[in-house]
Amino acid sequence: MSQGDGFLPYPKSFATQAIHHAQEPEQWDSMAVVSPLVTSTTFKQFGPADFKSYEYSRSGNPTRNVLEQVLAKLDNGKYGLAFSSGLGATTALLGLLNSGEHLISGNDIYGGTNRLFNKVAVKFGIETTLVDLSDIRNFEKNIKKNTKLVWIETPTNPTMQVVDIKAVSEIAKKHNLILVVDNTFLTSYLLRPLELGADIVSYSLTKYMNGHSDVVMGALVTSNDQLYEKMKFLQNSMGIVPSPFDCYQVNRGLKTLALRMEKHKENSLLVAKYLENHPKVEKVLHPGLPSHPQHETFKKQTCGHSGTFSFYLKGNIETSKAFLTSLKMFTLAESLGGYESLVELPSVMTHASVPPELRKELGISDTLIRLSVGLEEADDLIADLEQAFRGL
Numbered sequence: 075m076s077q078g079d080g081f082l083p084y085p086k087s088f089a090t091q092a093i094h095h096a097q098e099p100e101q102w103d104s105m106a107v108v109s110p111l112v113t114s115t116t117f118k119q120f121g122p123a124d125f126k127s128y129e130y131s132r133s134g135n136p137t138r139n140v141l142e143q144v145l146a147k148l149d150n151g152k153y154g155l156a157f158s159s160g161l162g163a164t165t166a167l168l169g170l171l172n173s174g175e176h177l178i179s180g181n182d183i184y185g186g187t188n189r190l191f192n193k194v195a196v197k198f199g200i201e202t203t204l205v206d207l208s209d210i211r212n213f214e215k216n217i218k219k220n221t222k223l224v225w226i227e228t229p230t231n232p233t234m235q236v237v238d239i240k241a242v243s244e245i246a247k248k249h250n251l252i253l254v255v256d257n258t259f260l261t262s263y264l265l266r267p268l269e270l271g272a273d274i275v276s277y278s279l280t281k282y283m284n285g286h287s288d289v290v291m292g293a294l295v296t297s298n299d300q301l302y303e304k305m306k307f308l309q310n311s312m313g314i315v316p317s318p319f320d321c322y323q324v325n326r327g328l329k330t331l332a333l334r335m336e337k338h339k340e341n342s343l344l345v346a347k348y349l350e351n352h353p354k355v356e357k358v359l360h361p362g363l364p365s366h367p368q369h370e371t372f373k374k375q376t377c378g379h380s381g382t383f384s385f386y387l388k389g390n391i392e393t394s395k396a397f398l399t400s401l402k403m404f405t406l407a408e409s410l411g412g413y414e415s416l417v418e419l420p421s422v423m424t425h426a427s428v429p430p431e432l433r434k435e436l437g438i439s440d441t442l443i444r445l446s447v448g449l450e451e452a453d454d455l456i457a458d459l460e461q462a463f464r465g466l
Contacts, residue, residue, distance in 0.1 A: 088148065088263055089332040095181040096143035107151070109122055110135040112323040123426050137318040138279045141325045142293075145283075148262040149275050151295040153302040155309050156321060160258065160278025161186050162314035163292030167254060167276070169308040170223065170301075173199030177223040178216055178251075180207045180237060182230035182436050185425035187256075191225075192426075204432070207242060208235040208368060214245050221225070221249065227256040228265075230371070232384045232420040232444045233437055234359040236368035239375055243271025252301070258282070262295075263335045264377045273298055274305075281411030282380060285334050291316045291324055334413070337449050338381030344452040345445065348384050354463050356386040356441070381447035382410045384420075391440035393466060394419055397428070398443070400465045403450060404460035410446035418444050 099105045112135060119125040128134045138156055145154035157163040164187060171177065179191055181204035191202040207210045207226055224246055228237040239255060244252040254274045255267035261282045267275045277283055279291040296302050309315060339362070346360040358365065361372040362379035372379070387394055400404050404417040408424050418424060421433060421440050428438065447455065 079378075082373075082375070082377045083435050084332075084377050085148075085150070085263065085266065089329075091147050092144060092328045092331055094139050095147040109137065109140045109322070109325060111318055113318050121422050131318070132313055132315050135315075135318050135321070137325075138316065138321040141321040142329075144325060145277075145293050146261075147294040148331075149257075149268055150193050150262075150266055151268050152277070152297040152299075153295065153306075155293040155302075155305055156279070156316050156324075157294070157296045157309065157314045158316050159290050159314075160184075160276070160280060160292035161190060163276055163278075163294050164190055166305060166308045166312055166314055167223070167225075167274070167294070168195050168198075168200060168253065169312065170304060171195075171200050173219060175199075175223075176201045176203065176218050176221045177225060178203050178205055178213065178221060179225040180227055180230055180235070181205055181432070182233050182235055182438075183225070183227050183256075184231045184236075184258075185420070185427045187225075187227075188425075188432075189427045206235070207237045210238060210241045210245070213242060214249075217245075217249050217251070221251060223252040223254060225256070227259070229259055229361050229379070231259070232354060232425065232442065234361055234366070234384055236366070236372045238371050239267055239270040239272060246273075247271065259380055259382055260376060261331060261335060261380070263332055264339070264380060265375065268295070268297055270375055273301060279324050280409065282326045282335065282338070283331065284326055284413060285331065285459040287409065287412035287414065289320045289323045291320050292328075334449065335380060338447060339378045341449070341452045341455065342379060342381040342383055342445075344453055345447050346383055346385075348456050348459070352463065354388050354390045354466060359384045359386075378433070380411070381415075382444065384442055384444045385449075386439070387441045387443055389441055389466070391421075394441050394443060396466060397462050400462040401458055402461070403455060404445065410444075412446070413449045415448035415450055416446040420444050 115131045117128040142154035226237045253272045255272040256276045256277045275295040277293045349355045350358045360383040404415045407416050
């Protein structure tokens, strides 16, 4: 489907693939139209080490297998792997590195990822350099002889920097680095990192991919045979696997992903434009708006933006607290990507573990507010924001 606003066309047959790929009823003895939930932890063998497809549910499960195939297809990749959380997927990726090796990461990333890299990975001898990758010149000059992997979020969390994936990919390939793109904010409906040169796509499926705020799960997708074999080994060896029920839930959520992302995209633009014109708002950070400094880069690699963006409120932390506690339809809570609208203050919530000096450098101030615009009527969401502004 083409678009007239300068963004990339939507991926062809996306919703069809989400509904039908790897879910043919003929594969099940019951001919079930909905892929069954298989909760068995173990599977009967014909003889010692002689089994049909599955032996133990950590190593492989029919319900998880369906989800992993669908995830791969939606990213136009060959292989998908599901993990017990988004951070679980990132932990498995760290298993690709040896002690003494180095990774480069964007400097503005999810607080939990920052904590994992700088407070956990370092204990195992893995060094991390945080770099502003919105300026591609910063990337190559920070590559070392022991650099093995580069991690990027785009747009970044929570200041919504946009990274040129293709430009990073070209440099990464020149230096034989593994490029991982966290695509949680946009999903495979709005961005296809593998097609832009990424080696691996990472997700917190907890967010938009599941979309109902009732599952914690992560995933990795790749088309690289060797990387898949290594990650499959790590998934099993580390045991960072999700339950069959959660896999069943996420697979169900994917059926409506295209529809949901359309509504998130529409609502967030309406809310962002409202905020951009409000006298009590200092600045709106939404890559779908022409005012965003990397708007043109964003347009050339995506089909649009999701429901998550940030803005600066005029005032101080007391202003932010008063505003946040006055909202009625936006729920004050961490996370994003569900059908319901959420709001949070990253400086003391999702990014509280980021060192204060880095928060200051990135602009994660006490007046930076992150919204996850849900599927409610946009007029109702704007009315809720307006009544909260009136109380300031």
